[in-house]
Amino acid sequence: MSQIVIKDRIPERELMTSGHLACPGCGGALAMRLVLKAMGPQTVVVLPACCWSIIAGPFPQSSLRVPLYHTAFETGAAVASGVRAALDMRGETETKVMVWAGDGGTFDIGLQALSGAAERGEDFLYFCYDNEAYMNTGVQRSSATPWGAWTTTTPVEQPQSTAKKDMLAIMAAHRIAYAATASVGYPVDLIEKVQKAMAMRGTRFIHILAPCPPGWKFADEQSIELARLAVESRVFPLVEVEDGDRWTLTPAEAATDADAALAKYIGAQGRFRHLKPEQVEQIRRNVDERWQRMEKQASLSD
Amino acid sequence: MSEPIGTSVPPRRPATPPIAVSATTTEVNKTGAWKYIRPVYHDRVAPCNQGCPAGVDVEGYMALLREGKIDEAAELLALEHPMPAVTGRVCNHPCESGCNRGHFDGAVAIHAVERMLGDRLLAAAPPAPAAPTRTERVAVVGSGPAGLACAYHLAAMGYPVDVLEREDRAGGMLRQGIPEYRLPRDVLDAQIRRIEASGVTIHTGVQVTEATLPEIRSRYSVIFFATGAYLGRLLGVEGEELPGVWQGLDFLRRVNAGLRPPLGERVAVIGGGNTAMDCARTALRLGARPIVVYRRTRDEMPAIAEEIEDAWREGVEFVFLAAPTAFRTADGLLSGVACARMKLADAGPDGRRRPVATGESLFVQADTVLLATGEDPELEPWPEEVVRGGAVAIDEWGETASPLVFAGGDVSGDERTVARALGAGKRAAIGIDRALRRRAGVATPDTSALRWGPTGAPSVARWRDADPVLRVAPLNEVVPFEDVNTAHFQLRPRNADRHAALDAAGAPFAEVNGGLGDDVALVEAGRCFNCGVCNECELCLIFCGDVAISHSHDGGRFDIDMNFCKGCGVCAAECPRGAISMTREGL
Numbered sequence: 001m002s003q004i005v006i007k008d009r010i011p012e013r014e015l016m017t018s019g020h021l022a023c024p025g026c027g028g029a030l031a032m033r034l035v036l037k038a039m040g041p042q043t044v045v046v047l048p049a050c051c052w053s054i055i056a057g058p059f060p061q062s063s064l065r066v067p068l069y070h071t072a073f074e075t076g077a078a079v080a081s082g083v084r085a086a087l088d089m090r091g092e093t094e095t096k097v098m099v100w101a102g103d104g105g106t107f108d109i110g111l112q113a114l115s116g117a118a119e120r121g122e123d124f125l126y127f128c129y130d131n132e133a134y135m136n137t138g139v140q141r142s143s144a145t146p147w148g149a150w151t152t153t154t155p156v157e158q159p160q161s162t163a164k165k166d167m168l169a170i171m172a173a174h175r176i177a178y179a180a181t182a183s184v185g186y187p188v189d190l191i192e193k194v195q196k197a198m199a200m201r202g203t204r205f206i207h208i209l210a211p212c213p214p215g216w217k218f219a220d221e222q223s224i225e226l227a228r229l230a231v232e233s234r235v236f237p238l239v240e241v242e243d244g245d246r247w248t249l250t251p252a253e254a255a256t257d258a259d260a261a262l263a264k265y266i267g268a269q270g271r272f273r274h275l276k277p278e279q280v281e282q283i284r285r286n287v288d289e290r291w292q293r294m295e296k297q298a299s300l301s302d
Numbered sequence: 303m304s305e306p307i308g309t310s311v312p313p314r315r316p317a318t319p320p321i322a323v324s325a326t327t328t329e330v331n332k333t334g335a336w337k338y339i340r341p342v343y344h345d346r347v348a349p350c351n352q353g354c355p356a357g358v359d360v361e362g363y364m365a366l367l368r369e370g371k372i373d374e375a376a377e378l379l380a381l382e383h384p385m386p387a388v389t390g391r392v393c394n395h396p397c398e399s400g401c402n403r404g405h406f407d408g409a410v411a412i413h414a415v416e417r418m419l420g421d422r423l424l425a426a427a428p429p430a431p432a433a434p435t436r437t438e439r440v441a442v443v444g445s446g447p448a449g450l451a452c453a454y455h456l457a458a459m460g461y462p463v464d465v466l467e468r469e470d471r472a473g474g475m476l477r478q479g480i481p482e483y484r485l486p487r488d489v490l491d492a493q494i495r496r497i498e499a500s501g502v503t504i505h506t507g508v509q510v511t512e513a514t515l516p517e518i519r520s521r522y523s524v525i526f527f528a529t530g531a532y533l534g535r536l537l538g539v540e541g542e543e544l545p546g547v548w549q550g551l552d553f554l555r556r557v558n559a560g561l562r563p564p565l566g567e568r569v570a571v572i573g574g575g576n577t578a579m580d581c582a583r584t585a586l587r588l589g590a591r592p593i594v595v596y597r598r599t600r601d602e603m604p605a606i607a608e609e610i611e612d613a614w615r616e617g618v619e620f621v622f623l624a625a626p627t628a629f630r631t632a633d634g635l636l637s638g639v640a641c642a643r644m645k646l647a648d649a650g651p652d653g654r655r656r657p658v659a660t661g662e663s664l665f666v667q668a669d670t671v672l673l674a675t676g677e678d679p680e681l682e683p684w685p686e687e688v689v690r691g692g693a694v695a696i697d698e699w700g701e702t703a704s705p706l707v708f709a710g711g712d713v714s715g716d717e718r719t720v721a722r723a724l725g726a727g728k729r730a731a732i733g734i735d736r737a738l739r740r741r742a743g744v745a746t747p748d749t750s751a752l753r754w755g756p757t758g759a760p761s762v763a764r765w766r767d768a769d770p771v772l773r774v775a776p777l778n779e780v781v782p783f784e785d786v787n788t789a790h791f792q793l794r795p796r797n798a799d800r801h802a803a804l805d806a807a808g809a810p811f812a813e814v815n816g817g818l819g820d821d822v823a824l825v826e827a828g829r830c831f832n833c834g835v836c837n838e839c840e841l842c843l844i845f846c847g848d849v850a851i852s853h854s855h856d857g858g859r860f861d862i863d864m865n866f867c868k869g870c871g872v873c874a875a876e877c878p879r880g881a882i883s884m885t886r887e888g889l
Contacts, residue, residue: 002794002829003878007840018849018866019328024336025870030847057331062324187844213870221871221884224845228789 009188011037020063022055025220027210027227028129029055030184032064032100035127035208038194041066043096044083048076048110050102051136052129073109076101077117077203080124096198097124103144104134107165118174118203125197125204128167131212139215146235147286148279149271151215156274163286168241171205175244178204181236184211185227189238189250196240209236217270226268233262234291239298247297262287329866333848337869339884341842341862344777346834346880349400350412352755352780355717356389356451356724358382359754359761360397360412362771363419364830365837372824373426376419378770380429381763383724384454384500385447385493387424388476390417391815392485393721394576394606402833405783408796410829411818418823424492428499435460438523438738442466443510446474447720448528448711450497451727452700452734455762457501459735464522465502468509474530475712476720478555479577481584482811484609512682524706524734527694528727531679531712537572541629542673546636550581550674557584565590566669570639572596572626573674574603575718579610581672582618587810592618595666597625597644597657608799612814616804621666625657629671638667679713691715699733699749700726708734725759732765755780774836774859777883781834785880790841797826836860836881842873 015036022029028051036043045068047053053070056063071079076099084097101110106128114126133151134140141151143165154160171179177200182190190208197204211226213219218226230236238250262284266272275283348361359382366375379386389395390413401409440456442449445467453463471477472494476485498504510518510529518525534549536542550571556563569585571578574596582592594613596603599622603610614620624641631637643662646655681689688694688702693715700708710726712718736746747767752760755778763769800816818826836859843851843860850867851860862873874882 002791003831003839004790004792005839006844007838010840010844014849016849017327017329018863019331019333020848021328021331021333022847024848024868025872026847030845033847033849057324057328059322060325061328061330062326063328065327068324184845219871220869221875223847223870223872224876225789 006188015065017063020055023214025213025223027184027223031129031208031210034187034190035194038191046076046080046099048101048105049073050105054136073105075113076105076110077113081117081122084124099126101128103130104142107143107167118176121202123201127206129208129210131210131215133215135212135215148275168207172241172244177202180240181207181238183209183227183231185224218268222268229261229265232256233265234258234287237294246301249298332865334865334867339869339886341874341882342885344775344883345773346777347755347780348833349780350397352758353396353400355721355759356383357728357759357761361835364827365832367827376423379419380423384451384497386416386420387489387493389720390420392480394719402783402786402831406788407793411796411826414799414818415823415827417817418820428496431501432458434462440524441518441522442526444474444528445472445504446530448723448727451724452526452730453502454497455728455731463502465504466508466510467506470506472504481580483814486813526730527709528711529713531677533678534673535676539626539628544629544636547629547671550577550672553672554580567591568668569670570595570666570668571672571674576605578674579605579613581674583613586616594620595624596622602654638665640665700730701733728762781880786831787878790878794829797822832879834880841876845872845876
């Protein structure tokens with residue numbers, strides 16, 4: 001069969017409801033829906049401040065059919081540690097705990113709590129849905145914002161001048177059992193990674209790129225296409241790191257020209273519109289360099 | 303008795319919970335109100351369907367094959383098409399020229415899938431003949447593809463149909479013109495037997511002339527003329543009447559009848575169409591050395607590309623950019639063709655580059671010349687008023703200026719292909735049914751909705767209101783390649799037909815193209831994009847971030863909850879086959 005048929009590999013049960021407050025085309029909303037399909041109903045979600053604090057709905061609403069604990073920005077991993085301990089004390093060891101944090105609550109504000117929990121080996125899954133800036137508060141840069149991107153705090157006269165923090169490498173350096181990247185453009189890969197992580201114990205980290213139509217400035221319907229292009233262009237490679245040192249690159253399914261995909265990826269987004277050709281070329285070189293480094297890490301793990 | 307005031311203990315206020323707990327889901331928010339554009343499922347038309355001159359639902363049978371429903375696929379094909387085993391072998395398959403997969407990794411080899419289904423129908427038990435439900439009798443003159451198609455579709459509508467064929471075997475140009483190595487006669491015979499089994503009566507050896515026409519008109523309510531085009535054109539150059547200069551079609555007819563006319567060694571074939579290729583390859587099989595003389599180049603040749611390829615592979619020689627100016631003799635015998643050397647100028651009105659003389663000349667030695675530069679219809683029993691431009695003039699549904707006299711196929715000046723003839727026969731069948739029903743005072747369906755796409759051939763199943771395929775809110779527009787989301791397909795190159803090498807000594811007329819074989823043909827069918835028609839792959843549902851799409855419970859495929867769809871358009875963008883459109887309508 002020539003079409004990649006995936007319907008049989010996506011769990012049917014819906015644990016997210018309609019009527020949530022995500023923007024049209026939100027990658028973060030779809031990411032939650034897919035992750036919960038894999039996690040199943042016996043899950044507690046810990047939610048530090050992020051877009052999803054709004055998406056989940058105002059009091060007394062919730063858009064999840066599992067318990068959802070809203071908490072402060074810097075505390076995702078700490079609260080999850082506590083929830084895990086409380087569940088264990090009550091004997092509810094089968095219930096899974098997951099953190100659902102944005103890039104701000106992971107790369108910036110929640111980093112020490114996450115690092116501490118990972119160091120202690122706390123038993124939960126930590127998901128970072130990464131839309132590459134503080135989108136909910138109006139597109140302020142974070143340390144996940146890519147080099148060259150416009151945000152309201154990195155205007156086109158002075159766009160983001162630092163490289164995106166390598167969060168996966170940071171988590172791998174904690175030597176946790178499982179760290180991986182995933183994408184809403186590859187739902188089967190995403191769900192299989194969640195399922196694989198669920199079968200392990202300790203702190204597990206999955207970093208999901210979540211395209212943001214208003215923040216990245218692209219048309220709503222291109223959300224999945226951009227998620228795919230990010231992978232195909234190697235801007236956001238799909239990768240797994242087990243026990244901190246076994247790196248595996250998850251090959252993108254369609255064989256494509258990475259440079260052409262990069263041109264399309266950058267060209268589709270208003271946040272890169274101000275870039276001059278030499279700056280785009282700089283991005284290409286950075287992407288290429290990082291890819292080669294990952295390939296080397298993967299080959300060392302063979 | 304009520305308690306005295308002031309003595310009861312006031313009820314305790316409920317304890318404030320330590321944290322705020324949700325009491326409802328977000329489904330109280332009708333976020334669908336945000337949208338200014340909404341998705342709609344529309345089945346659209348695949349380019350193969352529009353491209354098929356015979357009006358076959360190619361995409362429909364490919365979809366059934368994808369589900370493993372091979373017999374249903376064959377039945378759907380047979381509903382629109384009387385002779386798939388024939389066209390699976392000899393059609394110029396314009397369906398494949400339009401195939402969107404051609405822009406990805408090679409058009410689906412539709413002809414080979416059709417051939418597999420056609421052969422399967424021939425191997426199966428013949429269909430039960432349709433019981434005549436109509437009293438009007440129809441005469442079909444000519445048993446080529448146009449005549450047989452018209453008869454086949456009319457029989458399915460319940461008309462008693464007699465096919466009148468002047469030769470002693472049915473088949474028309476399929477039998478007279480197409481060589482056996484392309485269309486084995488057992489296949490043709492079995493295909494015609496199957497058409498007869500469906501309720502068509504064929505009378506061979508019956509010539510319709512001006513003298514016999516009045517009697518036929520009195521016995522039948524309607525006559526359909528599909529008498530073909532058998533008169534080879536002359537070039538109008540010196541020496542055309544010489545003994546060694548033959549009409550290519552006459553040569554093919556004689557060989558196809560089992561004769562083996564002596565050709566000498568070198569045979570010049572004049573022309574670049576399918577008749578020319580058939581002449582050259584047939585001459586090769588009779589032991590001669592054929593040379594095709596064509597006034598343009600290979601790129602402009604009107605013959606089917608595969609036929610040119612096969613001729614080339616078998617060793618036929620080609621002289622391009624040469625236009626015959628005279629046929630010469632030496633010692634009373636044909637010696638060859640004097641030609642003007644041509645070059646290509648700008649494109650002419652037909653879009654092909656015109657050949658113009660360079661002033662140079664060349665000579666092609668030949669013992670026999672076969673002229674294959676086109677054929678004209680015999681216009682003998684036709685009154686003057688129905689003839690226009692050397693062919694019989696007909697309207698969209700095959701009717702001539704003479705009421706209840708229909709015509710179609712090569713005789714009407716249509717493009718000379720089997721598929722066009724089949725389409726002409728089908729259009730005439732619909733036209734005849736419409737005319738007879740109107741005459742009987744019965745309302746007839748609207749013909750404007752029958753075509754596959756704006757320019758395609760009609761569906762007779764739709765005319766009969768017998769289309770078994772579920773179509774959701776169909777739009778009669780063709781899906782362009784840009785609407786196919788190729789991210790959801792893997793590269794799977796087209797499978798090539800199996801070709802037998804020419805066995806000149808043993809079985810020179812054995813079939814050359816072996817098709818794909820059943821298993822590979824099914825794999826090939828799996829390459830179909832199913833352009834424009836939902837096959838429930840569920841990508842719309844999987845990628846909906848608003849959980850607004852669900853399986854339908856009322857006969858459709860999916861429902862979109864407009865209370866919650868925000869109109870992002872991801873479903874339409876991700877649909878692999880362009881079966882979802884975004885619209886402002888209804889908001």
